[in-house]
Amino acid sequence: MTTEQTIKDMMLEMGKAAKAAAGTLANAPTKQKNKALTSAARLIRADKDNIITANAKDMEIATARRLAGAMLDRLALDNERIEAIAKSLEAIAELPDPVGGIMAQWDQPSGLNISRVRVPLGVIGIIYESRPNVTADAGALCLKSGNASILRGGSESALSNRAIHDCLVQGLEEAGLSPDCIQLIPTQDRSAVGEMLGLVGYVDIIVPRGGKSLIERVQNDSRVPVMAHLDGICHVYVDADANLEKAVAITLNAKMRRTGVCGAAETLLIDQAVLNSHLPTIMDALKFAGCELRGDKTVLALDSTILPATEEDWNTEYLDSILSIRIVDGIQGAIDHIATYSSQHTDSIITENSETAEKFLTLVDSAIVMHNTSTQFADGGEFGMGAEIGISTGKMHARGPVGLEQLTSYKYQVRSNGQTRA
8 A cells, every 4th residue: 555545544544533523512511621731731741851852852843844933933842832832722721611692592483483593614724834722722622622633733842732732632531522523634745734624524624723835735726615824014104193102112013023923013114104203112122122124215314324125124023033024104004015014913103192093993803903002912811711622714614713602503403393384
């Protein structure tokens, strides 16, 4: 048997196992799902040294492959990040179970009582890169929302993913649930992804989380519906009525807190009215923090040490300590720039003018639109969702952070007392 055939058979078996597990998990009691999550959290803490050892090996391989600094930051685990993973599992356990929740209920003149009720999607295939915490977050969110999952992490985090997944499986077993509820594809062969994208009838939806090339491949090749998590070309707009102190703090945090996350700001827009009063101080803070700045002609005239920005810069998700700066003509100029270049992920306005803020929040067509805060808050955990599988930038089914409710669909339950239709 060829390797290709072996992988094809393996993925088919995983699909079948996931579908069977999903049938049971859809009706599993909340208490049982929560036990699996809290047990997994305990096991992750207990197995911390093994997870860190596995991660160190991944980091060594990734460094030898000369992965970019942002990718290495996403990959790295330490005591604090492992504790955050465990706390995330516990936070998901504490959230209300969406399955069976009544979204709406009404009576019809015909005598029908109709309810719209949340149900799991079924089997979710998740393809992601670099960040091993996604293994825990994705598996846990799918579990709590009653979905079986098939996880495919990047090759750079294979050992870390496996160590975390082992804890998830043990948690499932302690709770009396099938280990097939959360499966991790054991091979890094790229053909396994292709096979999963074709598992019609076994996988109900694919969620890709990674770079543009990964998303494009999944969208082009998948025969299964896709909930896309696209790149984050995020903007911060400093309005004419912006408070300088807030503008400096928010811009610095939005760009430099963690440059490798999808919510990191990539372009700074400045109202020409505060070009001289605000921009020099903001740029000084960014440069002091080690950020490379690229600007348009007006910015270059203000500071000759800034690199010139090209058209490509406005379309680039750097995921690095690089920020492009453009001067715009007021709120409309900012909105027009974002409409042209944004990936519809997250955009923020800094202003003390509530009317201007509301215009920005209303007219900017992104999944997340913010006022006077950092784009790095674009995170399911910060939204009170416990965790997220990703930020959906599409408009079908779910948009923004994909948490528990976004991993459910619904059905209609109709109750009657013998009515027939005329």
